[in-house]
Structure formats: structure tokens, C-alpha cells
Amino acid sequence: MPNNQTKKLVQSSIVIVLFTVIMLVAFYVPIVSIVAMGFALLPIAWLAATYNRANAIAVAIVASGITFIFGGIMMFLTSLIFAVAGLAIGDAIRTKKSKIYLFISTGIALLFTFSILYVALVKFFNIDFVKLGLSIAKESYRQSLKVAEQFSPQQVLTPERLDETFRIMETAMPSTITISVFILTFVLISINLPLLKRFGIDVPKFAAFKTMRLPRAVLWYYLITLSISLFVQPDIGTFLYVATLNVSAVLWLLLTLQGLSFIFFLLDEYKSPSFLKGVVVLLALPLYSFIILLGIIDLGFPMREYVKDKIQKK
Numbered sequence: 001m002p003n004n005q006t007k008k009l010v011q012s013s014i015v016i017v018l019f020t021v022i023m024l025v026a027f028y029v030p031i032v033s034i035v036a037m038g039f040a041l042l043p044i045a046w047l048a049a050t051y052n053r054a055n056a057i058a059v060a061i062v063a064s065g066i067t068f069i070f071g072g073i074m075m076f077l078t079s080l081i082f083a084v085a086g087l088a089i090g091d092a093i094r095t096k097k098s099k100i101y102l103f104i105s106t107g108i109a110l111l112f113t114f115s116i117l118y119v120a121l122v123k124f125f126n127i128d129f130v131k132l133g134l135s136i137a138k139e140s141y142r143q144s145l146k147v148a149e150q151f152s153p154q155q156v157l158t159p160e161r162l163d164e165t166f167r168i169m170e171t172a173m174p175s176t177i178t179i180s181v182f183i184l185t186f187v188l189i190s191i192n193l194p195l196l197k198r199f200g201i202d203v204p205k206f207a208a209f210k211t212m213r214l215p216r217a218v219l220w221y222y223l224i225t226l227s228i229s230l231f232v233q234p235d236i237g238t239f240l241y242v243a244t245l246n247v248s249a250v251l252w253l254l255l256t257l258q259g260l261s262f263i264f265f266l267l268d269e270y271k272s273p274s275f276l277k278g279v280v281v282l283l284a285l286p287l288y289s290f291i292i293l294l295g296i297i298d299l300g301f302p303m304r305e306y307v308k309d310k311i312q313k314k
Contacts, residue, residue, distance in 0.1 A: 008051055012059045015043040019063040020070065023079050027071050038191045040079075041086035045192060048090020049201050060087055073125075077117050084113045085188055092204075093196070099189075099204035107185040114181060130173055138166050171242050175249035210268055212261040214254055219299045222251045256288055258295035262303070269307055 019040065026036035044063070048056035060083040068076035088109040092102035121127040169176075193203045225248045234240035263280050266272075284291050297303055 008055065011050075012047065012055065015047045015059055016063045016066065018043040019079070019083070020066050023067045023075060023082070024070060027075050027078075037082070038188065039195070040082040041089065041188060042192050042195055044083050044086025045090040045093075046196060046199055046201065048087050049093040049196065050090075053087075053091055053094075056087055056090060060084075077121075080117065081110065081113055084109050085185070089189065089192065089196075093201060097204065099206045102204060103182075103185060103189060103206075106189065107182040110185055111178060111181045114177065130177075131170075134166060134170055134173075168245075172245050172249055174242075175246035178246075178250060179253055209261055210264040212258065214258050214299060216299055218251065218254055218258075219296060221247070222255060222296070225251060252288070252292060255292045255295035255299075256284065258298055259291035259293070260284060260295075262294050262298040263291075265304060266307065269311055 022036050022040045022043070026033045026040060029036070044056065044060050047059055064076060064079045064083050067079040085106055088106040089102060092105055097105070118130070121129065197203045225244050228234065228240070228244050229248065232240070234244060260280065264277055267276055267280075
């Protein structure tokens with residue numbers, strides 16, 4: 001027992017040092033900073049997957065606290081994000097959860113952490129990076145419009161339409177942040193799980209993308225939000241308008257993924273060349289309406305069973 005406790009203490013200390021060093025590199029070494037951030041959660045995730053939850057949380061708190069000493073409040077807040085992600089990933093691995101559970105739980109944990117840090121920055125430091133970013137982008141576009149006036153008196157994007165566009169962007173910010181957080185979660189998982197596997201951790205695997213089936217409730221949520229948009233038509237700026245716009249954006253993404261999954265399923269069933277999947281992904285953005293329609297059909301009707309039966313009868 002003493003040997004096990006000593007081993008845990010030594011490994012926890014190493015994790016604290018590694019995490020601090022990676023965060024220092026991420027903040028102070030410009031060329032490799034992005035790469036370092038991609039691996040920052042790895043030590044915490046390994047520890048959380050190896051030892052109990054309480055020990056991992058304690059180490060994450062100590063490691064984040066040390067980054068505050070070296071880098072101040074911004075490094076501390078950034079380190080909290082990666083520490084939370086590492087804890088969520090490691091805990092899901094230790095408890096033998098599926099990879100989809102790992103993905104969702106990590107995404108929710110990061111989203112919750114971002115929300116707390118955002119509120120803290122606004123309340124205590126008067127820093128609203130969302131409004132700041134939008135104002136900088138808006139001012140940049142306004143300057144571009146002034147330059148464009150010198151070459152063409154007829155403008156496609158007037159100042160009024162620019163203001164309306166940015167109002168919609170600000171309204172849709174919750175869904176944009178949510179989608180961005182889950183994309184970040186997917187990237188972090190894709191980078192770190194193979195490395196954890198190399199370190200002897202038994203990591204879960206995603207099922208093939210072509211087998212993805214969202215809950216049918218997603219279809220009903222989409223129909224409800226679509227009905228509200230078409231028939232109720234809430235006024236711009238109201239709570240119902242903001243909620244409908246943001247929920248719709250998330251549902252569009254989910255149904256787009258479902259549609260792509262259905263296309264991948266068809267390509268594999270008909271033994272099509274693999275490069276066609278890449279072509280489909282490239283065409284997904286300009287043809288997103290058609291992809292969403294396929295996602296709706298796939299959720300609402302047993303199309304996969306029909307395709308399999310048709311192929312078997314040949």
C-alpha cells in the first residue's frame with residue numbers, strides 16, 4: 001500500500017509539472033502554441049483515467065493554480081478549460097463509458113466551463129469578448145464598405161443591412177458557441193485518445209459514421225421550431241425569437257450530420273469508391289438544404305432497411 005501511495009504521489013507531481021510546462025509553452029512560445037494547446041489536457045486525462053476522481057480533481061486544481069502563479073489570470077482561466085476537458089475525458093475512460101458518452105459529457109463540461117468563465121469575465125473584469133469580437137468585425141466591415149464606395153456607388157451590403165446582419169449574428173451567438181465548443185471537443189478527443197492508447201489506456205472507439213442514428217425526437221424538435229418560425233413568427237429580439245433561432249441552428253447541424261451519415265451508408269451499401277465520401281463532404285455546405293432533407297427522411301422513414309432489402313433481392 002505505501003508503495004502504491006508513493007507511486008500515485010510521484011505520478012501526480014509529474015502530471016502537475018507537465019501540465020504547467022505545456023501551458024507555459026502554449027502561452028509564451030508563439031510557433032508551437034496551438035499544437036501545445038491541443039495536448040494540454042493529456043496529462044490530466046491520463047491521471048483521471050488511471051486513478052480515482054477525487055485525486056484527479058485535486059491535481060487539476062493544484063496544476064491550474066500553479067499556472068496562475070506563472071501566467072496570471074488569463075493563463076489560469078485557459079488552464080481551467082483544458083483541466084476540465086482532461087477530467088471529463090479521463091473519468092469517462094476510467095468508468096468504461098462509450099465514446100459517444102465521452103464526447104457528449106466532455107462537450108457539456110466544456111460548455112459549462114466556458115459559460116462560468118464568460119460570466120466571471122463580464123461581472124468581475126468587465127470583459128465581454130463576444131461583444132468585443134463582434135464590434136471589431138463590424139467596424140472592419142464598415143471600413144471595407146467605405147473603401148468599396150470609392151470603386152462602386154452601388155453597394156450590395158448597405159450599412160443598414162450590415163447592422164441587421166450583425167444583430168442576427170449576436171442573437172445566434174449561443175448556438176454558434178455551442179457548436180464551436182462541440183467541434184473543439186471532437187478535435188481534442190481525436191488528438192488525445194490515440195496518445196492515451198499509446199500510454200496503455202484502454203480508450204473507447206466511435207462506431208462507424210454511417211451507422212449514426214439520432215433520436216427520433218430530434219425530428220419532432222425540428223418540426224416544432226419550424227412551425228414556430230413559419231406560423232408564430234416571433235418578433236426580432238424577443239426571447240422566443242432568440243430561442244427558436246439558436247435551437248434551429250443546432251438542429252440544422254444535427255440533421256446535416258444525419259443526412260451525411262445516410263449518404264455514407266448508401267455509398268458503402270452500393271460499394272462506391274471511397275473518394276466519393278470526400279466529394280459529398282465538400283458539397284455538404286452548398287447543398288445543406290438537400291442534406292437536411294435527407295436527414296429528415298432518414299429519421300422519419302425506415303429507408304436503410306428498404307435499401308438493404310432492395311440490395312439483397314438483387
